[in-house]
Amino acid sequence: MKTLSRMLLGAVALAGTLGMAAMPANADGERFVLVSHAPDSDSWWNTIKNAINIAGEQMGVTVEYRNPPTGDLADMARIVEQATASNPDGIIVTIADFDVLSGPVNGAVDKGIPVITINSGTKEQSEKLHALLHVGQPEYDAGFGAGKRAKEAGVTKFLCVNHYITNPASVERCQGYADALGVELGNQMIDSGQDPAEIKNKVSAYLRANPETNGILTLGPTSAHPTIAAVQEGGLVGSMHFGTFDLSGEIAEAIKGDVIAFAIDQQPYLQGYLPVVFLTNYARYGVIPASHVNSGPGFVTKSNIAQVEKLAGEIR
Amino acid sequence: MTTPLIELRDIEKHFGSVIALAGVSLSVLPGECHCLLGDNGAGKSTFIKTMSGVHMPTHGEILVEGRKTVFDSPRDAMEAGIATVYQDLAMIPLMSVTRNFWMGREPQKRVGPFKFIDFDKANSVTMEEMAKMGIHLREPAQAVGTLSGGERQTVAISRAVYFGAKVLILDEPTSALGVRQTSNVLATIAKVREKGIGVVFITHNVRHAMAVGDRFTVLNRGKTLGTALRGEITAEELQDMMAGGRELADLAEVLGGTV
Amino acid sequence: MSVEADRNPESSPQQAARDERVREISPVRKALIRPELGAICGTILVFVFFLAVARDSGMFSADGALNWTVVSAQFAVLAVGACLLMIAGEFDLSVGSMIGFSGIVIAITSVTWGWPVWAGILTAFALALALGWLNGYLVIRTGLPSFIVTLAFLYILRGLTIFASIATTRKTIIGGVREAAEGDWLAPLFGGKILNGLFVTLADWGWIGKLRNGNPVVDGIPMLVVWALVLIVAGHLLLTRTRFGNWIFASGGDAQAARYVGVPVNRVKIAMFMLTAFCATVFATCQVIEFGSAAADRGLLKEFEAIISVVIGGALLTGGYGSVIGAALGALIFGVVQQGLFFAGVESSLFRVFLGVILLMAVILNTYIRRMITGER
Numbered sequence: 001m002k003t004l005s006r007m008l009l010g011a012v013a014l015a016g017t018l019g020m021a022a023m024p025a026n027a028d029g030e031r032f033v034l035v036s037h038a039p040d041s042d043s044w045w046n047t048i049k050n051a052i053n054i055a056g057e058q059m060g061v062t063v064e065y066r067n068p069p070t071g072d073l074a075d076m077a078r079i080v081e082q083a084t085a086s087n088p089d090g091i092i093v094t095i096a097d098f099d100v101l102s103g104p105v106n107g108a109v110d111k112g113i114p115v116i117t118i119n120s121g122t123k124e125q126s127e128k129l130h131a132l133l134h135v136g137q138p139e140y141d142a143g144f145g146a147g148k149r150a151k152e153a154g155v156t157k158f159l160c161v162n163h164y165i166t167n168p169a170s171v172e173r174c175q176g177y178a179d180a181l182g183v184e185l186g187n188q189m190i191d192s193g194q195d196p197a198e199i200k201n202k203v204s205a206y207l208r209a210n211p212e213t214n215g216i217l218t219l220g221p222t223s224a225h226p227t228i229a230a231v232q233e234g235g236l237v238g239s240m241h242f243g244t245f246d247l248s249g250e251i252a253e254a255i256k257g258d259v260i261a262f263a264i265d266q267q268p269y270l271q272g273y274l275p276v277v278f279l280t281n282y283a284r285y286g287v288i289p290a291s292h293v294n295s296g297p298g299f300v301t302k303s304n305i306a307q308v309e310k311l312a313g314e315i316r
Numbered sequence: 317m318t319t320p321l322i323e324l325r326d327i328e329k330h331f332g333s334v335i336a337l338a339g340v341s342l343s344v345l346p347g348e349c350h351c352l353l354g355d356n357g358a359g360k361s362t363f364i365k366t367m368s369g370v371h372m373p374t375h376g377e378i379l380v381e382g383r384k385t386v387f388d389s390p391r392d393a394m395e396a397g398i399a400t401v402y403q404d405l406a407m408i409p410l411m412s413v414t415r416n417f418w419m420g421r422e423p424q425k426r427v428g429p430f431k432f433i434d435f436d437k438a439n440s441v442t443m444e445e446m447a448k449m450g451i452h453l454r455e456p457a458q459a460v461g462t463l464s465g466g467e468r469q470t471v472a473i474s475r476a477v478y479f480g481a482k483v484l485i486l487d488e489p490t491s492a493l494g495v496r497q498t499s500n501v502l503a504t505i506a507k508v509r510e511k512g513i514g515v516v517f518i519t520h521n522v523r524h525a526m527a528v529g530d531r532f533t534v535l536n537r538g539k540t541l542g543t544a545l546r547g548e549i550t551a552e553e554l555q556d557m558m559a560g561g562r563e564l565a566d567l568a569e570v571l572g573g574t575v
Numbered sequence: 576m577s578v579e580a581d582r583n584p585e586s587s588p589q590q591a592a593r594d595e596r597v598r599e600i601s602p603v604r605k606a607l608i609r610p611e612l613g614a615i616c617g618t619i620l621v622f623v624f625f626l627a628v629a630r631d632s633g634m635f636s637a638d639g640a641l642n643w644t645v646v647s648a649q650f651a652v653l654a655v656g657a658c659l660l661m662i663a664g665e666f667d668l669s670v671g672s673m674i675g676f677s678g679i680v681i682a683i684t685s686v687t688w689g690w691p692v693w694a695g696i697l698t699a700f701a702l703a704l705a706l707g708w709l710n711g712y713l714v715i716r717t718g719l720p721s722f723i724v725t726l727a728f729l730y731i732l733r734g735l736t737i738f739a740s741i742a743t744t745r746k747t748i749i750g751g752v753r754e755a756a757e758g759d760w761l762a763p764l765f766g767g768k769i770l771n772g773l774f775v776t777l778a779d780w781g782w783i784g785k786l787r788n789g790n791p792v793v794d795g796i797p798m799l800v801v802w803a804l805v806l807i808v809a810g811h812l813l814l815t816r817t818r819f820g821n822w823i824f825a826s827g828g829d830a831q832a833a834r835y836v837g838v839p840v841n842r843v844k845i846a847m848f849m850l851t852a853f854c855a856t857v858f859a860t861c862q863v864i865e866f867g868s869a870a871a872d873r874g875l876l877k878e879f880e881a882i883i884s885v886v887i888g889g890a891l892l893t894g895g896y897g898s899v900i901g902a903a904l905g906a907l908i909f910g911v912v913q914q915g916l917f918f919a920g921v922e923s924s925l926f927r928v929f930l931g932v933i934l935l936m937a938v939i940l941n942t943y944i945r946r947m948i949t950g951e952r
Contacts, residue, residue: 069876069926070876073748073873082914082918085642086634097748166870166871408829409828409949410824410949432816433816
């Protein structure tokens with residue numbers, strides 16, 4: 001029995017310590033919550049986390065970042081409900097699945113909480129959710145733009161490496177690319193999974209099985225990094241037209257080394273930074289832009305890489 | 317002469333080319349304790365399993381109360397009143413005494429459309445039956461794991477008796493017990509015998525056998541070397557037969573008669 | 576295990592002659608030492624903690640409380656199945672994949688193929704029960720650990736789910752179920768809410784807040800919560816009060832010993848696999864009807880969340896011992912911690928640290944309690 005009580009005491013002490021750490025740091029300024037759909041393993045979201053921290057500091061507000069650890073969108077809906085229950089001054093949310101989120105987001109709007117949607121989703125969906133505005137990059141258009149550049153470069157058969165196949169937006173990127181080339185998407189999109197070694201092996205295997213492939217599109221650093229390795233090891237540098245979504249340190253290197261032709265930058269920093277600024281001003285002075293904001297697509301190529309590179313992975 | 321509760325005649329059991337039993341005969345009378353002795357590997361386990369319906373004999377016949385019978389499964393044997401308490405007891409230590417006692421035959425009572433276990437009955441019967449065997453439980457909800465080895469043995473025996481065993485096969489019930497607990501188990505065997513139940517007591521400990529046995533059968537290399545009545549045979553003779561007399565005698569010479 | 580649950584029904588009138596070697600134990604200690612003790616302590620601790628650090632954060636307002644209640648109920652629905660299966664001595668790692676599978680089955684049948692939603696739901700349940708049976712049958716037949724067999728199904732079902740949704744709709748998220756379910760007779764049993772009138776009244780009295788449109792912030796108890804309560808009560812009664820429950824303990828405690836006394840161990844285990852699949856499908860159906868869409872990646876890692884709830888609740892990983900009430904409390908702890916850390920403003924990545932600490936403390940405490948009950952060394 002002694003052991004038992006000692007254990008309980010320990011537990012209480014531990015809970016107390018964690019409790020201290022748990023106190024909100026800035027209780028005076030406005031409090032906003034950003035809910036993303038990205039699983040913990042998605043490093044790309046660091047840029048947005050940095051953006052909300054910088055915006056929070058500049059504006060003197062607290063911004064909390066929340067995401068479903070496994071990327072399960074039903075869990076994400078619960079997080080939005082929970083954010084609503086905590087009565088923040090504003091919610092910033094990605095529209096990963098309109099059906100799932102429409103209930104919870106409408107709940108927040110009904111409670112009188114201002115909502116800005118970012119990243120995935122469309123302007124139309126954002127309006128249906130009664131959000132103030134949408135900050136993002138139209139996915140299909142971005143994919144289409146990438147496809148146009150690829151077509152100019154002479155791409156006829158391609159591979160779209162999709163590391164997040166369960167997100168409809170990712171399929172739209174591949175679809176836009178295929179449509180710009182004027183070919184069927186068909187099996188040219190593969191479900192690569194999220195593990196780097198697995199992605200690399202799948203890409204190598206696909207390229208070996210389909211040697212006539214002359215274009216690659218990756219949907220973000222998660223799939224781009226292993227694909228860079230696969231292209232280099234396969235001796236395809238120069239002969240393979242390789243485009244990717246998003247930027248990172250490795251992708252910048254690959255652009256300089258002519259492995260990657262271009263990176264589509266949706267400028268995620270703006271997707272984190274602008275909503276915080278907008279919501280703060282809305283909360284304090286009731287002013288907000290009247291239209292949606294297209295944060296991308298911007299294309300990063302060898303010509304402008306130097307400027308971008310310095311901040312890759314942190315801000316860009 | 318009374319009809320034996322169970323009689324096995326000239327049982328043989330082959331596993332492929334291995335002859336585990338090569339002609340074993342044994343009978344159990346009501347209210348007797350028949351001790352089956354044998355060294356490790358003598359075929360005791362195979363024989364018990366044949367008697368309790370786990371194995372089908374390759375050759376030979378089984379008579380239950382004089383009628384020729386074939387056991388297709390352990391269930392058949394159980395229904396014929398042959399209950400086996402295995403060495404590992406078939407007790408589940410994590411479960412309560414009552415739950416173990418009634419396992420597989422839980423008494424039920426109807427509550428509306430549902431049937432629940434009748435715990436009032438289950439508990440009082442368990443306490444009563446255990447008390448009859450001289451074990452007073454703190455409470456029937458206590459886990460079997462909290463009981464001593466001898467007490468567990470007694471739960472298993474009283475369970476078999478309560479559910480109408482006519483023949484009780486005890487597989488080495490004393491092999492893992494201390495002196496005190498062994499004597500408790502031997503006392504339990506005596507009590508069971510008084511109820512007119514036939515007991516088959518398997519052991520390799522001659523002293524334990526001599527303490528409660530009415531008849532003794534020795535199994536050696538898959539064969540019986542005959543059955544002796546109590547008083548017809550001494551402990552030393554049994555010991556010799558078990559170890560295969562001659563070899564032991566030879567060994568005794570080498571060691572200077574100390575075995 | 577049994578010991579707690581039977582305490583009341585089993586305390587016998589006969590306390591006749593006592594064995595002098597059995598140590599007396601005080602009634603307080605007796606009432607305290609039950610398989611759920613760890614989970615009860617954990618629940619109290621967790622609530623004390625969050626009342627201390629997050630009382631004013633909205634966590635204990637009506638909509639805040641509903642939020643963690645719903646999340647806990649989600650865990651509880653899965654935990655009941657996982658708990659009984661674990662007590663019967665087996666695991667099911669395919670629960671998460673089964674959730675995705677059942678959801679997609681409902682969405683494909685009702686949206687893509689245009690079946691009535693009730694037919695889609697019944698189809699999903701039928702398929703899930705069949706798959707649960709297959710899981711159990713393979714485990715029994717091959718004698719392989721259920722860990723491996725259901726791990727295979729984790730991949731098989733997830734792959735089939737993604738394939739089926741891509742092949743029929745070219746998408747991995749199928750929406751439009753909510754529209755299809757309108758007017759359906761079965762769907763409200765999973766996606767509806769009860770006690771709406773009560774909450775409207777409470778809001779009129781000013782006990783709970785109102786939205787801008789005049790509705791109360793909480794407009795009813797979701798059916799998922801009702802399902803969780805029904806499953807918990809039914810599971811508890813089944814386990815502790817029925818013959819079948821005794822067989823569940825026996826099958827997990829020592830399958831061979833149970834077979835010796837005529838317990839149909841195979842049947843019990845297969846039934847528990849089917850129950851687990853049933854619970855996963857209840858979860859999936861509630862989710863699909865509530866959110867109006869099914870996605871191929873729903874339910875990722877839910878099998879572990881269910882197992883964690885069960886273990887926090889005091890069940891033994893190797894089977895034969897555990898409690899449905901404990902598992903339900905485990906689910907409550909899990910849900911409250913997961914949602915509560917946010918209310919308390921803790922960096923979300925620390926959630927796993929917290930969860931790990933709780934899991935470890937619970938297991939240590941539970942092991943200690945179990946040894947006291949069962950006399951294990």
